Structures are given as structure tokens and as C-alpha cells.
Amino acid sequence: MSTHTMRAIRLHEFGGPEVLRYEEAPVPEPGPGEVLVRVHAVGVNPPDWYAREGMPNVPPELKPPFHLPLIPGTDVSGVVAAVAADVSGFAAGDEVIGLLRFPTALQGSAYAEYVTAPASDFARKPAAVDHVHAAGLPMSGLTAWQFLIELGHDHPSPFQEAPHRPMALGSGTTVLINGAAGGVGHLALQLAKWKGARVIAVASGAHETFLRELGADEFIDYTKDRPEEVARDVDLVLDAVGGPHSRRFLRTLKRGGSLYPVYFGEFDDEENAKLGVTVTATQVRSSGEQLAELGLLLDAGTVRVAVDSTFPLAEARAAHERASRGHIQGKIVLTVA
Numbered sequence: 001m002s003t004h005t006m007r008a009i010r011l012h013e014f015g016g017p018e019v020l021r022y023e024e025a026p027v028p029e030p031g032p033g034e035v036l037v038r039v040h041a042v043g044v045n046p047p048d049w050y051a052r053e054g055m056p057n058v059p060p061e062l063k064p065p066f067h068l069p070l071i072p073g074t075d076v077s078g079v080v081a082a083v084a085a086d087v088s089g090f091a092a093g094d095e096v097i098g099l100l101r102f103p104t105a106l107q108g109s110a111y112a113e114y115v116t117a118p119a120s121d122f123a124r125k126p127a128a129v130d131h132v133h134a135a136g137l138p139m140s141g142l143t144a145w146q147f148l149i150e151l152g153h154d155h156p157s158p159f160q161e162a163p164h165r166p167m168a169l170g171s172g173t174t175v176l177i178n179g180a181a182g183g184v185g186h187l188a189l190q191l192a193k194w195k196g197a198r199v200i201a202v203a204s205g206a207h208e209t210f211l212r213e214l215g216a217d218e219f220i221d222y223t224k225d226r227p228e229e230v231a232r233d234v235d236l237v238l239d240a241v242g243g244p245h246s247r248r249f250l251r252t253l254k255r256g257g258s259l260y261p262v263y264f265g266e267f268d269d270e271e272n273a274k275l276g277v278t279v280t281a282t283q284v285r286s287s288g289e290q291l292a293e294l295g296l297l298l299d300a301g302t303v304r305v306a307v308d309s310t311f312p313l314a315e316a317r318a319a320h321e322r323a324s325r326g327h328i329q330g331k332i333v334l335t336v337a
């Protein structure tokens with residue numbers, strides 16, 4: 001293989017997992033302010049399959065300008081291979097992690113042996129974990145961080161006009177996390193525990209032991225009980241499932257409480273005002289700085305990334321098929337030889 005080509009997963013048309021092709025592609029070159037990374041592992045996230053499908057339910061004027069062939073993927077753990085002349089924070093040989101170009105490009109070409117991205121998207125890889133676990137952190141970890149701990153930027157969100165301002169969490173706070181076993185949910189649970197909150201985890205029954213081991217104080221199996229009927233006087237619901245059914249959680253909140261739907265749904269401002277509750281959300285953004293803070297929590301053992309399953313890069317199709325079966329516990333990760 002020439003030194004200027006690499007193996008990557010590309011799609012030449014939108015569709016099911018079968019459109020993911022493992023093939024040769026040019027090695028990207030770092031532009032100004034960018035870093036070239038030799039990828040060791042890639043975290044898989046819902047936007048990877050939204051992009052693969054071509055976002056059929058999104059109105060054309062809101063669709064990102066995807067150019068085919070497209071290399072999907074946003075989350076990497078790897079080793080710096082080269083840096084642009086104007087980059088000072090990283091050098092060749094550094095182990096790094098990143099959520100790449102999100103949401104500016106929505107896909108950061110991570111399903112590949114090499115990838116470039118702005119240096120500001122990267123942080124040092126937490127030394128205590130391997131590349132597989134580190135690659136599971138970026139998008140899910142930053143989503144949990146920006147929803148629960150600190151938004152950390154003033155970019156407007158496509159989902160709401162006002163900026164998302166997380167409520168303070170402490171020992172007197174009860175947080176319900178719906179979809180607690182998934183990528184965002186299991187990390188959000190651990191961040192809420194780190195802040196001292198009491199956590200009610202909602203998931204299907206097979207995840208109970210896993211979630212209690214992560215610190216859940218209470219567990220609701222949504223296949224047996226409706227969480228919106230069982231939970232009351234909650235300060236905060238982080239709904240990591242979100243969507244049209246998210247509104248049912250309003251009745252679980254005490255006055256002054258908040259609902260954070262991670263996937264957009266429809267809410268009625270008048271109803272929220274009558275109940276005395278706030279519904280607020282954001283869209284995750286790349287941030288090397290915040291990833292570095294999360295990395296410290298991984299190094300300290302305060303937070304851990306759970307791995308649902310791994311697949312070699314060449315088998316990205318099987319990874320997407322696994323994702324489509326649902327019930328993910330932690331993260332699906334691609335390994336890059």
C-alpha cells in the first residue's frame with residue numbers, strides 16, 4: 001500500500017448497513033490548526049447511522065451538506081502522526097481522543113486508519129484506559145457533560161433559542177435517567193453520582209445489575225412499569241431516549257424541576273409554565289477542553305466507559321447491524337489494526 005492511501009469505511013450511496021464499504025481512500029492532510037491522527041479505535045454513535053441513511057426524515061433545507069463518498073464517524077482514540085506548523089498543544093506520538101468536527105460537519109471521517117481534525121477537538125487520552133474504552137467516551141461523554149455539568153459555549157442550538165443552562169446537582173437532587181444503559185445514559189448516571197445526586201435509572205431489566213454497579217440508587221424496568229407512573233417529585237429527568245414520548249416525564253417533576261430531552265420532541269411552553277418546570281436541551285459540540293476534564297474522571301476511576309461490543313473496522317457493517325438491534329449496554333467500538 002502506498003504511504004498516501006489508507007483503509008477506510010466509505011459510503012457511495014445512502015442506505016442500510018450494506019452501503020458501508022471497506023476500501024482504499026486517500027490519507028487526509030492536516031490543514032492549518034489541525035492534527036493528523038493514526039486511529040486505533042472508533043466509537044460508534046447514532047449520528048453515524050443517521051448519516052448512513054442520508055437523514056431521510058430531515059427537511060432538505062436542514063440537511064447537512066454530505067458529499068459522497070463519505071467516511072462516517074466522529075469519535076476516535078489514537079496517536080498523533082503529524083501536526084500543522086501552527087499547532088503547539090500536541091506533537092507526534094501523543095495519545096489522543098476526540099469528538100471530531102461536531103456539529104460543524106456532523107461526520108468527522110473517523111472510520112479510517114487516519115483522520116484529521118482541529119487540534120481544539122482533541123484531548124490527551126486518559127492513560128488508565130485502553131484505546132477501545134477511550135474511543136467510547138467522546139460523543140456520549142460530552143453529551144452527558146454539556147447537558148448536566150457545563151454547556152461551555154455560546155453557540156445557538158438548532159433545537160431551542162435560549163442557551164441550555166444546566167441546573168446545579170448536589171446531594172439533595174434526585175435525577176431520573178431514561179435510557180440509562182446506553183452510551184449517553186451510563187455516563188450521565190455516573191456524572192450525576194459524582195455530583196452527589198440520587199439517581200433513578202430506567203432501562204430494560206437485563207441492565208439492572210450493570211446500572212446498580214455504576215451507582216444507580218433505584219432501578220425501573222420500563223418493560224414492567226411505566227417510569228412516568230412510578231417516579232414522583234424528581235428534580236431532573238435526563239431523557240436519553242427523548243423524542244415524541246419525552247413529554248410524559250413532565251408529571252414526574254416537582255415544581256422547579258427540569259426535563260432535558262436529548263432527542264428533540266414537542267413541548268408546550270404554556271403547559272411547562274403551568275407546571276412550573278423547565279424543558280431545555282442542547283446539541284453536543286466538540287470540545288477538547290471538556291474531554292480533558294472527563295479524561296481525569298476516567299483516570300481517577302470515578303467514571304468508566306462500558307463496552308457493549310467491538311468489531312474490526314472492516315466489519316463496520318456488523319457493528320451497525322448490532323446497533324439496529326438496540327438494547328445497547330455502553331458503547332459499540334470499532335478497532336483499527
Ligand SMILES: NC(=O)c1ccc[n+]([C@@H]2O[C@H](COP(=O)([O-])OP(=O)(O)OC[C@H]3O[C@@H](n4cnc5c(N)ncnc54)[C@H](OP(=O)(O)O)[C@@H]3O)[C@@H](O)[C@H]2O)c1
Nearest residue numbers: 046143179181182183184203204262263282283284327328
Ligand atoms: N442532543 C444531542 O446533542 C445528542 C447527543 C448524543 C446523542 N443524542 C441522542 O440521544 C439518544 C441516545 O443516544 P445514545 O448514544 O445513548 O444511544 P444508545 O447507546 O443506542 O442507547 C440507547 C439506550 O436506550 C435504551 N432504550 C431504548 N428504548 C428505551 C425506552 N423506551 N425506555 C428506556 N430506555 C430505552 C436502550 O436499551 P434498553 O432498551 O435495553 O434499556 C439503550 O441502552 C439518541 O437518540 C441520540 O441521537 C443526542
